[in-house]
Amino acid sequence: MQQRLLGGTGLAVSRLGLGTMGWGRSTDEHEARDQLTAFCDAGGSLVDTAFTYSDGASEEILGSLLGSAVARDEVVLATKAGVGVRRGQRYFETSRRTLLSCLDTSLQRLGVDHVDLFQAHVWSDAVPLEETLAALDQAVTSGRALYVGISNYTGWQTAQAATWQRAVPGRAPLASTQVEYSLIERRVEREVLPAAAALGLGVLAWSPLGRGILTGKYRSGTPSDSRGADAAMSGFVDPLLTERNRTVVEAVARAADGLGWSPLQVALAWVRDRPGVSSAIVGARTTTQLATSLATDELELPPELAAALDDVSSEEQRP
Template sequence: MEQRRVGDSGLRVSRLGLGTMTWGRDVSAEDARGLLDAFCTAGGTLVDTAAAYAAGEAERMIGRLIGDVVRREDLVIATKAGFVIRDGSRIVDTSRRALLRDLEGSLRRLGTDHVDLWQVHAWGPAPLEETLSALDYAVQSGRARYVGLSNFVGWQTAQAATWQRAVPGRAAIASAQTEYSLLARRAEVEVLPAIRALGLGFFPWSPLGRGVLTGKYRQALPRGSRGASAHFGWFVEPYLETRSRAVVEAVAKAAAGLDLTPLQVALLWVRDAPGVTAPLLGARTAAQLAPALEAEEQRLPAEIATALDDVSGGAMAARRSPSS
């Protein structure tokens, strides 16, 4: 699998990442093993997780597979901190104490002395300089090689990255992560311009529109799907509305003409969009992951990519800019 540089940093990752949000809940230990094995066999290196995923179980599952399915040195482990469970509710706590406590827990569960990319999971109530001081400590202490941001909007991304650049010795922000797909193009308004201006890498999550762009919801709500589940139905429901149908049908039509699957068309559109480093795939089984891996040598014709731009929200300024 092709490797890409993460922005202007020295970090390199596979151009597809393996997301683990459902590990420990919808993904069994056996399926996790199959996913990681298939991903690494195809040349994948980037595995994205978080302290909050299944209350740490996703990280434990990865830790148990390291050294068995894959060597630690062959993985780029990205994890996140800042979501905590308090009094039975999940809240954002980006204080230095909470972040560093999350980091120590992540290292213990993963069975490693460092992570390759440590990210603040969301913008939080703590003073920004306090949050960022935790990132500095993580890098200075060798617990993290690089640091990044997750789910920050454009101005938050710019403020954090600029703060870190203001004084020599601070840990530079290497990357940002937010939702981006043919059904969620808001990142193009402010986040992606900020990322390009600041030289950051970009990891889109839910590049398949929370599964809707695969076409499996075109006729009904399949039993056993994420959209039909009690704990993820709310996550999929916004993209089952009428306004999404035209985009899904356009993807299906393009797929038929190109002899690809809708999943592959939707993924290729994101993977090769200007500014994207590596989309994060949340497959639940190796069989679900296979079509994405099989599309490694494929690329959408420029006219198809542009047509999908038009039907999903309008022309993409960065695609048409000579400097993009």
């Protein structure tokens, strides 16, 4: 699998990343082992998790597999902090205390002394930006992280954070920003991607399959084994089941039929090769599903089809 440098750093990551949000919830340890092995065998390196995924089970499962299923140095290990549950309430907080405490817990779960990439999972209006960034600096200077990044920041937030880090000598520059990006979620193209390009941040695209909608599985209803049918996850999917997005899905399906690919592969190849994208992060419930995504690495979307999909999914088409 092709490796790409993460933004302006020397850190190489695979152009497809392995997402582990479902590990410990919809994917058990046995299936996770098979996924991680298949991913690394295909040349994948970037494995992304977070403090909050499956209430910590994602990191714990991944930690149990490092050194047994795959060698630690085979993966670029990325995690995030700033989202969690405290006293039964979900919180979004990026204070120094929260970020560094979560990082220490993540390292313990993962069974490692450092991660390759530590990311602030969200922006917090309640916490001064300089405090959040100082915590990222401390993660690097203390040896707990080699690189740092941000996630789910708007364009102006991305520019402010990256500029702050570049303006002060000795600070750890931001390596990346992780954002939702797909054929049905292109709003990051307005400001986030230009800011990332101008300031040397690599883009990690999460949910490149439009939360599963671009696979075509919802074309004739909601499958019983899908996220949309899961009471805990339906709110993640339902807002995207719009007429505009159905038009995009049908265009993806037509392109797939013409190429002899799956709709998943068309949608994933489109995101993977967008300007500025270092890696498109794919998650799967089963190894069989993951194999379809990994097979995309050998495929290149014809330019004329990419342009047609650009047109049908453009922001001008959004109601």
